[in-house]
Amino acid sequence: MTSTVPASLTRTADGSALQAVFLDMDGTLVDSEGFWWDAEAEVFKDLGHPLDEAWREVVVGGPMTRSAGFLIEATGADISLDELTVLLNDKFEERIGLGVPLMPGAARLLAELAAHGVPTALVSASHRRIIDRILVSLGPGNFALSVAGDEVDRTKPHPDPYLVAARGLGVDPARCVVVEDTATGVAAAEAAGCRVVAVPSIAPIAPAAGRTVVGSLEEVDLVFLRGLMTHGH
Incomplete structure (x- = not known):
């Protein structure tokens, strides 16, 4: 875990009830879920085991160990979890070597949060x-x-990553909003007691109490996020 937050930033921004914003990475801020699937497909092709497209929804958004473990079991590949994790990370790094595209609205949202001094954390599996x-x-x-994900004992869908982020910023999880794109991430955020904005990437996510579903980050700005804290949906 890395942190550069000054003590002054842990104060509530502009008197709002919103204390911090936590953002998922793959599929939420960057258009990388397809990169991960391509990396997985290439690694398993090299191992002699083509992947079934139907498995894509199973592995998306989850921790590396869960996704890799599922694919080993599903394919019967003769490889250990540790060996596969290294291969997948290596292949993914090759694919993002020239940069990775941001999701629509991501750059604008990050710039707005930074401009208003809202403590913001990146929380990824x-x-x-x-x-x-x-x-x-x-x-x-x-x-x-x-x-x-490799810095917490239990990663998503457990609440640990978001609880660690809240402690690191000195904020109350109940006064934070999480932006996620998968059911796994949403489950982690809700288990931590945060309000959630779901921006589904691969599989649909239904609205629920404390959860708002939007079509893209272009619908999300600081006024919207603060409104979730004060008015709910």
Whole structure:
């Protein structure tokens, strides 16, 4: 976990009830879910096991260990989880070597949060080595803190990553909004007690209490996020 948040930033921005915003990375801020699937498909093709497209929804948005474990079991590939994790991270890094495209509205939202001094954390199931590469495209200065999947004992769908982010910023999870694109991430955020904005990428996500579903980040701005804290949906 990395953190550069000054103590002054842990105060509520502009007197709003919103204390912080936590953002998922793959599929939420950057259009990388397809990169991950392509990397998985290429690795398993090299191992002699083509992947079934139907498995894509199973592995999207989850921690590396869960996705890799599922694919080993589904294909019967003769490879250990640790060996596969290295291969997948290596292949993904190759694919993002020239940068990764941001999702529509991501750059504008990050700039707005930074301009208003809203403490913002990047919370991802991806490993630190991957996060640090993608932060180059996102702008590391846009985040007071980042939490990687290999830095917590239990990653998404457990609440741990978001609870770690809240402790790191000195904020109350109940006064934070999380932006996620998968059911796995939404489950983690809700288990941590945060309000959630879901921006579905691969599979649909239904609205629910404490959860608002939007079509893209272009619908999300600071006024919208603060309104979730004070007015709900």
